[in-house]
């Protein structure tokens with residue numbers, strides 16, 4: 001479902017962030033991307049939802065060759081990919097319900113389906129009682145749960161998360177991980193960049209370690225492997 005062949009990325013300022021990446025990730029996998037700060041983790045995962053384009057090399061996502069993808073087809077690609085960020089990126093003036101419903105309104109789902117689906121995902125992240133609140137009225141962990149609900153509301157094939165627990169305390173981080181495991185158990189591929197040694201070494205999954213823009217290690221049920 002994700003195939004990268006000889007992927008290189010040099011930013012316009014001359015920094016080479018990716019230096020020959022080859023990888024293959026199957027539907028349903030749970031993959032951590034680890035490595036030192038500046039190693040290229042965010043660049044690598046931003047290639048997967050076409051936030052960044054490679055300078056060289058080929059990328060296929062869900063059978064779509066990204067090199068050939070026209071700009072107007074990018075929204076179509078992204079419909080199958082939910083994205084979660086460290087800083088949540090919720091719309092501050094919309095309620096929890098509206099933040100989540102928005103993702104379905106843009107693809108013109110019927111109001112009845114939108115309501116049913118939003119309530120389902122709010123139930124999954126245990127936030128039904130906060131549906132009418134705005135993001136500022138929620139804790140960090142609750143805001144991250146809203147952003148996860150938004151990411152999965154249209155049942156994407158994969159979810160990409162860039163340091164989703166980076167701003168959260170340990171207890172809240174474990175709650176987020178329980179939700180990720182449940183989403184993964186339902187068949188969604190999860191790719192998560194993280195600096196959390198505790199999480200990677202406790203909830204064992206495939207680990208891809210990136211260093212200097214290269215894959216340094218790729219192990220089933222791997223370890224975090226860095227001192228913190």
Ligand SMILES: Nc1ncnc2c1ncn2[C@@H]1O[C@H](COP(=O)(O)OP(=O)(O)OP(=O)(O)O)[C@@H](O)[C@H]1O
Nearest residue numbers: 011013015016017036037038039040041042043044
């Ligand atoms: N938009 C950009 N323009 C120029 N250089 C960039 C850009 N984004 C990242 N870089 C550089 O590319 C390299 C890889 O950055 P990247 O953010 O992918 O690393 P990372 O492993 O995610 O780091 P961190 O763990 O600190 O988030 C770094 O040297 C960074 O400064």
